[in-house]
Amino acid sequence: MGLELRIIVIGLLFFIISGASVAITVGVYNVKDYGAAGDGQTDNTKAFVAAWSVACAVQGKATIVIPEGAYLLGPTIFKGPCNGIMVMQVIGQLLASTHLEAYNQYWLHFQYINGLVISGGGRFNGQGASAWPYNQCKKTQDCKPLPMNLVFSFVMNAAIKSISSIDNMFFHIHIFGSRNITFDSIKISAPGDSPNTDGIHIANSANIQVSNSVIGTGDDCISIGPGCTNLTIFRVLCGPGHGISIGSLGKNAGEKDVIGLYVSKCNLTGTTNGLRIKTLQSSPSTLKASHFRFEQIIMNNVYNPIIIDQNYCPSANCPKRYTSLLLLQNPSLVKITDIKYRNIMGTFLSPVAYNLVCSEAAPCEGVELSDINLKYNGNGKQANNASICVHVYGSSNGNVKPDPCI
Numbered sequence: 057m058g059l060e061l062r063i064i065v066i067g068l069l070f071f072i073i074s075g076a077s078v079a080i081t082v083g084v085y086n087v088k089d090y091g092a093a094g095d096g097q098t099d100n101t102k103a104f105v106a107a108w109s110v111a112c113a114v115q116g117k118a119t120i121v122i123p124e125g126a127y128l129l130g131p132t133i134f135k136g137p138c139n140g141i142m143v144m145q146v147i148g149q150l151l152a153s154t155h156l157e158a159y160n161q162y163w164l165h166f167q168y169i170n171g172l173v174i175s176g177g178g179r180f181n182g183q184g185a186s187a188w189p190y191n192q193c194k195k196t197q198d199c200k201p202l203p204m205n206l207v208f209s210f211v212m213n214a215a216i217k218s219i220s221s222i223d224n225m226f227f228h229i230h231i232f233g234s235r236n237i238t239f240d241s242i243k244i245s246a247p248g249d250s251p252n253t254d255g256i257h258i259a260n261s262a263n264i265q266v267s268n269s270v271i272g273t274g275d276d277c278i279s280i281g282p283g284c285t286n287l288t289i290f291r292v293l294c295g296p297g298h299g300i301s302i303g304s305l306g307k308n309a310g311e312k313d314v315i316g317l318y319v320s321k322c323n324l325t326g327t328t329n330g331l332r333i334k335t336l337q338s339s340p341s342t343l344k345a346s347h348f349r350f351e352q353i354i355m356n357n358v359y360n361p362i363i364i365d366q367n368y369c370p371s372a373n374c375p376k377r378y379t380s381l382l383l384l385q386n387p388s389l390v391k392i393t394d395i396k397y398r399n400i401m402g403t404f405l406s407p408v409a410y411n412l413v414c415s416e417a418a419p420c421e422g423v424e425l426s427d428i429n430l431k432y433n434g435n436g437k438q439a440n441n442a443s444i445c446v447h448v449y450g451s452s453n454g455n456v457k458p459d460p461c462i
């Protein structure tokens with residue numbers, strides 16, 4: 057090889073190697089390089105969106121790093137589709153702006169993304185304490201809902217792990233129209249008396265898994281809306297709050313079925329409900345809720361441990377129908393079948409352990425209570441009959457305490 061050729065070859069190698077090292081750093085986008093300041097005061101919305109836009113255009117994997125610090129952000133949308141997998145590594149804390157007028161339903165919204173990882177041990181702080189007094193939704197339906205902390209809509213193939221969401225203004229995490237998402241080692245907390253601070257709400261989604269997480273809020277721990285299939289929840293600690301809830305179903309026209317729910321190895325402590333299925337009276341939609349498994353659940357001083365309520369009427373003005381003599385509620389048209397409660401242990405506080413009130417128009421079928429050992433721990437003496445069964449068919453197996461009525 058001549059000298060000249062050798063120089064060219066070495067030059068070319070250098071070019072390739074340095075090019076490769078540039079390509080590696082190109083995959084990492086630190087929000088500070090886009091103008092973000094972790095001082096808790098600067099509005100970083102533009103900087104975060106700028107980092108996202110650049111990363112989203114990259115082929116392959118793009119990692120957005122949010123380093124140590126407290127980053128104030130107003131309502132922000134992280135929108136796809138992106139060209140590669142998006143990784144958001146949250147090491148610091150994100151703080152929601154307290155200017156309520158700027159919000160419309162969400163604080164941080166991840167949308168139209170296929171391939172997303174959020175991790176890093178950081179915190180999403182909704183700073184809700186100043187917003188909660190403005191929540192009028194408990195008193196009137198004519199209210200502007202406060203923003204949810206994290207919304208995932210039309211997100212596919214995502215892994216959200218090792219992050220925490222605290223003091224949200226409204227729901228913590230809302231998943232809609234999404235598939236294949238796992239939430240692992242998530243910590244969610246808001247005071248037990250904060251309004252509508254549901255932990256994780258899932259609707260119109262499939263293959264969503266929540267595991268190894270701790271959720272304490274002022275409302276439902278995990279709630280499941282219509283249109284869900286194959287949801288898996290395991291090793292979740294709930295409390296305080298309202299427990300694990302399916303529904304309300306049947307609220308709006310055109311709602312889709314809820315099929316396949318697997319809840320196992322969860323602890324509920326001090327929650328108002330344990331495992332609740334609720335459907336509205338006078339539902340404008342006809343749908344199915346089927347194939348639910350609740351297994352190896354521990355209840356610690358849960359008020360209503362097992363409850364199916366097909367007469368749910370939160371607003372006290374559900375339409376009624378007249379018969380010749382009586383004013384009756386319109387029964388729910390949601391058909392509940394194949395619901396198994398197995399291996400449920402612990403303590404409860406209300407006089408009723410199993411409150412199974414199904415619809416006259418669509419009785420529950422295939423409800424199974426197996427191997428249940430719930431001890432009354434309320435004030436006073438345990439009721440002789442701690443079981444209510446209305447329009448419910450099914451069976452009980454093994455040792456079931458208190459005595460069941462199916």
Ligand SMILES: *[C@@H]1O[C@H](CO)[C@@H](O)[C@H](O)[C@H]1NC(C)=O
Binds near residue numbers: 213235
């Ligand atoms: C969800 O995951 C399954 C199994 O890994 C895969 O076959 C399917 O294509 C994924 N769905 C979407 C919408 O990406």
Ligand SMILES: *[C@@H]1O[C@H](CO)[C@@H](O)[C@H](O)[C@H]1NC(C)=O
Binds near residue numbers: 237288
């Ligand atoms: C159900 O969801 C789990 C976890 O999200 C997933 O591993 C499994 O493949 C899904 N099953 C089907 C039939 O899609």
Ligand SMILES: *[C@@H]1O[C@H](CO)[C@@H](O)[C@H](O)[C@H]1NC(C)=O
Binds near residue numbers: 293323354356
């Ligand atoms: C779940 O509850 C049981 C009974 O109270 C308790 O012994 C156990 O430690 C709890 N699990 C976790 C992970 O806290």
Ligand SMILES: *[C@@H]1O[C@H](CO)[C@@H](O)[C@H](O)[C@H]1NC(C)=O
Binds near residue numbers: 441443445460461
């Ligand atoms: C008591 O038992 C009967 C039948 O076993 C049941 O129909 C009724 O709802 C029960 N509950 C209460 C609280 O009376």
